[in-house]
Amino acid sequence: MIIVCLVxxxxxxxxxxxxxxxxxxxTGKKAIVVVSFGTTYADTRKVTTEVVEAKIRAEFPEYxxxxxxxxxxxxxxxAERDGIKVDTEQQALEKLxxxxxxxxxxxxxxxxxxxxxxxxxxxxxxxxxxxxFTKISVGRPMFYYTGQEGKPDDYLTAIKALQTQIPKLxxxxxxxxxxxxxxxxxxxAYAALQLKMVDAGLKNVFVFTVEGYxxxxxxxxxxxxxxxxxxxxxxxxLVAGDHANEDMAGDNKESFKSQLIQAxxxxxxxxxxxxxxxxxxxxxxxxxxxxxxxxYLKTERGKNRPAIPTIE
Numbered sequence: 001m002i003i004v005c006l007v008x009x010x011x012x013x014x015x016x017x018x019x020x021x022x023x024x025x026x027t028g029k030k031a032i033v034v035v036s037f038g039t040t041y042a043d044t045r046k047v048t049t050e051v052v053e054a055k056i057r058a059e060f061p062e063y064x065x066x067x068x069x070x071x072x073x074x075x076x077x078x079a080e081r082d083g084i085k086v087d088t089e090q091q092a093l094e095k096l097x098x099x100x101x102x103x104x105x106x107x108x109x110x111x112x113x114x115x116x117x118x119x120x121x122x123x124x125x126x127x128x129x130x131x132x133f134t135k136i137s138v139g140r141p142m143f144y145y146t147g148q149e150g151k152p153d154d155y156l157t158a159i160k161a162l163q164t165q166i167p168k169l170x171x172x173x174x175x176x177x178x179x180x181x182x183x184x185x186x187x188x189a190y191a192a193l194q195l196k197m198v199d200a201g202l203k204n205v206f207v208f209t210v211e212g213y214x215x216x217x218x219x220x221x222x223x224x225x226x227x228x229x230x231x232x233x234x235x236x237x238l239v240a241g242d243h244a245n246e247d248m249a250g251d252n253k254e255s256f257k258s259q260l261i262q263a264x265x266x267x268x269x270x271x272x273x274x275x276x277x278x279x280x281x282x283x284x285x286x287x288x289x290x291x292x293x294x295x296y297l298k299t300e301r302g303k304n305r306p307a308i309p310t311i312e
Contacts, residue, residue: 037070169205
C-alpha cells in the first residue's frame with residue numbers, strides 16, 4: 001500500500017509540474033504600424049510605401065506589420081475608386097487591441113512632425129493613457145533631432161541619403177528639392193534642412209516648398225544669385241503623387257517647372273518619391289529600431305540641466 005501511494009504521489013507531482021510548465025504565459029503579441037499620409041497613385045505606392053513596409057517586415061520578423069494612412073480623403077478615394085481598404089491610424093490600433101496585441105510600435109513616414117504627425121500623436125496618446133497596450137511607442141519622422149545633447153542629427157543622416165540621388169553638378173547647375181510645407185511651426189524643418197545642407201558643404205543644392213518657406217520666389221532669387229542656368233527639380237516627399245506630378249512637373253503655367261522656365265532657367269524633373277531611395281528606407285528602419293529600444297524618448301530632459309524649481 002505504501003509503495004502504491006508513493007507511485008500515485010509521484011505521478012501526481014509529475015502531472016502538476018507538467019501542467020504548471022504548460023501554463024506558462026506566452027510572449028505577448030507585437031506589431032508595428034507603418035503610418036503615412038497616403039497616396040492614390042498605385043505605381044508610386046508600390047515602389048515607396050510598400051517597399052519601406054517590406055524592409056521593416058524583413059528586419060523585425062517577430063512583429064506583425066500593418067499599414068495606416070492619416071489622410072481621410074485618400075482613404076475614401078481608394079475605397080470608392082479602387083475598392084482598396086486602408087485603415088486610419090485609429091482603426092489600425094483598435095484592431096490590434098481587439099486582436100490581443102500587447103506591444104505596438106508606430107512608425108510615421110512623414111517628413112517632419114507637422115499636422116499629420118500631431119494628428120497621429122493625439123490618437124496614440126489616448127491609447128497610451130487608457131493603457132490599451134502594455135507598451136506603445138512611436139518612431140520619429142524623417143526630420144526631428146538636430147544633433148544636440150546626445151541626440152542623433154536626423155538632418156545630416158537624411159542629407160547623406162539624399163546625396164545618393166544627386167547627380168554630379170557643374171557650377172551652373174543645381175538641384176532643388178520640393179517639400180510640402182505649411183503653417184505648422186514644424187515646417188521650419190525645411191529651412192533648417194537648407195542650413196544643414198550648407199553646413200554639410202553641399203553646393204548648388206536647395207530646398208523650397210509648396211505651401212511654406214522657403215518659397216518658389218526665394219528659390220528663384222537664390223538661383224539667380226548663384227548664376228544657375230539649369231535646375232533639376234526633385235520631390236522631398238515619400239511618394240511622387242499629385243504634388244510631384246502636377247505642382248512640380250506639370251505642364252500647366254502654374255507649375256514650378258513652368259514658373260522656372262518662364263524665369264529663364266532650363267529645367268529637368270526627377271519624378272521619384274524619397275521612398276524609392278534605399279538609404280531613405282534604411283532611415284525609417286533605424287527609427288523603428290530606436291523606438292523598440294526606447295532610445296531618445298521625447299520626455300527625457302538633458303542630463304546637465306538643473307531640476308525644475310518648485311515655486312511656492
